Amino acid sequence: xxxxxxxxxxxxxxxxxxxxxxxxxxxxxxxxxxxxxxxxxxxxxxxxxxxxxxxxxxxxxxxxxxxxxxxxxxxxxxxxxxxxxxxxxxxxxxxxxxxxxxxxxxxxxxxxxx
Amino acid sequence: xxxxxxxxxxxxxxxxxxxxxxxxxxxxxxxxxxxxxxxxxxxxxxxxxxxxxxxxxxxxxxxxxxxxxxxxxxxxxxxxxxxxxxxxxxxxxxxxxxxxxxxxxxxxxxxxx
Numbered sequence: 001x002x003x004x005x006x007x008x009x010x011x012x013x014x015x016x017x018x019x020x021x022x023x024x025x026x027x028x029x030x031x032x033x034x035x036x037x038x039x040x041x042x043x044x045x046x047x048x049x050x051x052x053x054x055x056x057x058x059x060x061x062x063x064x065x066x067x068x069x070x071x072x073x074x075x076x077x078x079x080x081x082x083x084x085x086x087x088x089x090x091x092x093x094x095x096x097x098x099x100x101x102x103x104x105x106x107x108x109x110x111x112x113x114x
Numbered sequence: 115x116x117x118x119x120x121x122x123x124x125x126x127x128x129x130x131x132x133x134x135x136x137x138x139x140x141x142x143x144x145x146x147x148x149x150x151x152x153x154x155x156x157x158x159x160x161x162x163x164x165x166x167x168x169x170x171x172x173x174x175x176x177x178x179x180x181x182x183x184x185x186x187x188x189x190x191x192x193x194x195x196x197x198x199x200x201x202x203x204x205x206x207x208x209x210x211x212x213x214x215x216x217x218x219x220x221x222x223x224x225x226x227x
Contacts, residue, residue, distance in 0.1 A: 032214070043118070043204050043218030044157070087157075102149070102206075102216065104157035 004088045009109040012082075018075040020108050022088030025069040031092050033064060035073045036104070037084040044087070044104070047073065078112045085109050116140065118219035120205050126225045132193040135222045139186050139207030145169075146188040147216065148180055151202040160203075163188055192224075200226045 148160040159172040163182035206216040
């Protein structure tokens with residue numbers, strides 16, 4: 001799986017958009033970009049994933065650059081409960097109904113301030 | 115629908131002992147993966163089970179083992195515990211048609227003294 005680089009920490013004001021960057025310059029053509037987050041003392045939580053098109057769900061938006069070497073996770077209106085470590089992961093396509101191992105890096109600690 | 119549950123939530127053992135951790139996936143999920151999380155190493159993949167078969171295995175010694183039952187519930191066992199085994203052990207499950215979305219349980223915090 002390709003390596004990812006994220007800033008160690010970021011701050012965001014409550015109610016504002018949080019934009020979390022991720023570099024994955026060695027990503028290969030069949031690898032997806034995934035985002036998970038982990039709130040203190042809880043298990044990781046899936047947020048969103050994408051291949052090359054921008055994706056949006058009820059939690060966040062994922063913007064992937066045209067060359068796919070970087071991406072940005074956007075939380076449109078951050079709340080205090082969004083304070084967590086956010087992990088950007090790149091991995092290959094699953095098949096056959098099987099889970100595939102996730103490898104988390106250090107992630108970005110996002111602190112949402114009141 | 116209930117989430118992934120893990121028992122026990124906290125466990126204290128001494129070196130040399132063995133431990134068994136349990137995971138109940140979300141109803142209908144057949145894939146279960148186990149991870150170890152420590153401050154120094156981050157989240158590391160242990161193994162994955164699907165329909166009672168181990169599909170993938172991480173780089174952990176043979177002291178770490180697991181199994182999955184016909185109802186998809188899974189257990190992992192660590193024998194001859196070492197101090198370095200102190201960690202948060204996480205279980206994750208996913209559905210057949212949403213394999214990219216893993217749902218994690220709250221974890222079992224194991225402390226080895």
